[in-house]
Amino acid sequence: MLLNAQQITTLLQVSRELAGVGRPAQALGFLLDAVVDLTNSDAASVLEYDESIASLRFASLMPPQLRRSLEGVSVPVQGSIAGLAFREKRPVLVSNVAESPHRFKGIDYLSGYQTHSVVAVPILLRNEALGVLEALNKRDGSDYTGDDVAILEALASQVAFFLENQRLRQVVQKNQEDTERLNRMKSDFIAITSHELRTPLGLILGHSTFLREIIDQEYHDQLDTIVRNATRIKEIIESTTSVNNVQTGTALVHRESVSVRKIIQDAVETLSEDARRKKLNFRVEIGRSDLWVEGDAEKIGIILSNLIKNAITFTNENGHVLILAEQIPGYVKVSVIDNGIGIPAADMERIFERFYQVESHLTRRHGGMGLGLSVAKMLVELQGGKIWVESVEGKGSNFTVLLPMQAKIEAKA
Numbered sequence: 001m002l003l004n005a006q007q008i009t010t011l012l013q014v015s016r017e018l019a020g021v022g023r024p025a026q027a028l029g030f031l032l033d034a035v036v037d038l039t040n041s042d043a044a045s046v047l048e049y050d051e052s053i054a055s056l057r058f059a060s061l062m063p064p065q066l067r068r069s070l071e072g073v074s075v076p077v078q079g080s081i082a083g084l085a086f087r088e089k090r091p092v093l094v095s096n097v098a099e100s101p102h103r104f105k106g107i108d109y110l111s112g113y114q115t116h117s118v119v120a121v122p123i124l125l126r127n128e129a130l131g132v133l134e135a136l137n138k139r140d141g142s143d144y145t146g147d148d149v150a151i152l153e154a155l156a157s158q159v160a161f162f163l164e165n166q167r168l169r170q171v172v173q174k175n176q177e178d179t180e181r182l183n184r185m186k187s188d189f190i191a192i193t194s195h196e197l198r199t200p201l202g203l204i205l206g207h208s209t210f211l212r213e214i215i216d217q218e219y220h221d222q223l224d225t226i227v228r229n230a231t232r233i234k235e236i237i238e239s240t241t242s243v244n245n246v247q248t249g250t251a252l253v254h255r256e257s258v259s260v261r262k263i264i265q266d267a268v269e270t271l272s273e274d275a276r277r278k279k280l281n282f283r284v285e286i287g288r289s290d291l292w293v294e295g296d297a298e299k300i301g302i303i304l305s306n307l308i309k310n311a312i313t314f315t316n317e318n319g320h321v322l323i324l325a326e327q328i329p330g331y332v333k334v335s336v337i338d339n340g341i342g343i344p345a346a347d348m349e350r351i352f353e354r355f356y357q358v359e360s361h362l363t364r365r366h367g368g369m370g371l372g373l374s375v376a377k378m379l380v381e382l383q384g385g386k387i388w389v390e391s392v393e394g395k396g397s398n399f400t401v402l403l404p405m406q407a408k409i410e411a412k413a
């Protein structure tokens with residue numbers, strides 16, 4: 001069979017339409033127009049296999065009056081001409097439909113359309129039948145030929161990719177929706193549980209602090225243990241809530257003039273007992289400046305505490321932890337430097353991820369949830385700053401934070 005220039009142009013246009021990003025209904029309409037035109041038929045249809053009902057279903061038809069009455073209607077796989085092409089994965093030509101044992105009467109009955117002759121080819125992808133492409137009633141009353149089959153098969157292979165694309169797009173969209181739904185559920189869960197845990201925890205902390213004031217010194221150790229552990233739970237809740245708030249865009253960032261010097265001093269004071277217990281050489285070098293930045297004091301406090309806590313945790317006894325702070329153009333730069341266990345090169349990229357820990361949680365000697373650095377990074381970035389690490393395994397780490405002096409708080413805050 002030799003196609004003329006017009007027919008080749010039509011085939012090309014169909015390919016383009018099926019590969020394009022237009023609406024699926026339009027693309028199939030365009031395809032069926034081409035089928036009608038190229039095979040000189042009165043009507044044409046695409047049927048797609050629907051697994052949920054184990055039947056074929058009209059995805060589109062031409063002319064429009066047939067589409068209106070039959071689109072979405074199902075056709076059995078057993079007992080129909082389309083079903084035969086689908087099951088046996090081969091073209092089926094029928095010149096006198098009325099006499100065909102495979103005829104499915106329901107369709108003509110529903111549409112009021114009289115089918116005389118049919119050519120049906122399977123839509124195959126990697127030898128799996130996805131559906132059927134049909135042309136009905138040759139206009140000049142003649143029989144369908146091998147040429148018509150060849151045209152339909154050429155078009156059917158393109159429809160196969162088109163249907164597969166549609167299916168994959170639906171799968172991707174469904175996965176996206178599922179992920180968003182799960183994400184919302186997770187955020188709600190975190191928000192609700194954190195809220196519910198905060199009140200009883202506040203009471204435990206308040207009452208144990210009060211009891212410590214009034215009871216004998218011999219019980220102070222026990223109460224200190226209660227307070228320390230309840231405070232730890234509080235920190236975990238706060239870290240999880242911070243991540244959640246940043247992720248859901250509900251984090252609030254205050255802009256005020258804050259002294260980084262003061263924040264460092266407060267954090268150092270809170271953590272100096274831990275450093276003392278490990279006999280660390282724990283030093284701060286700030287100079288005389290107050291290091292003012294426009295930012296959120298509480299969040300800067302969390303960032304620096306997390307870094308200092310890690311430096312203390314991951315440095316062996318008698319080691320060094322140094323906090324350096326200085327003003328550089330546009331920023332206040334704070335470095336937390338230790339000569340502890342360091343971070344293996346392979347883990348450097350990932351330590352700022354949520355729940356990431358260098359040591360496996362089964363064998364690790366240190367506590368923690370792998371949230372401290374991800375919280376620090378989110379809070380730094382929320383305020384328009386930067387954070388990074390330089391580290392050598394076995395030698396130590398240097399975490400550096402740049403806080404902008406002028407607020408560069410992101411819009412979502």
Ligand code: ADP
Binds near residue numbers: 306368371372396397
């Ligand atoms: P965690 O609360 O579990 O320590 P972080 O997010 O704060 O979680 O830290 C993630 C991981 O990065 C830690 O578990 C540790 O393996 C590594 N890390 C963080 N800070 C240091 C440091 N100063 N020295 C060595 N390793 C560190």
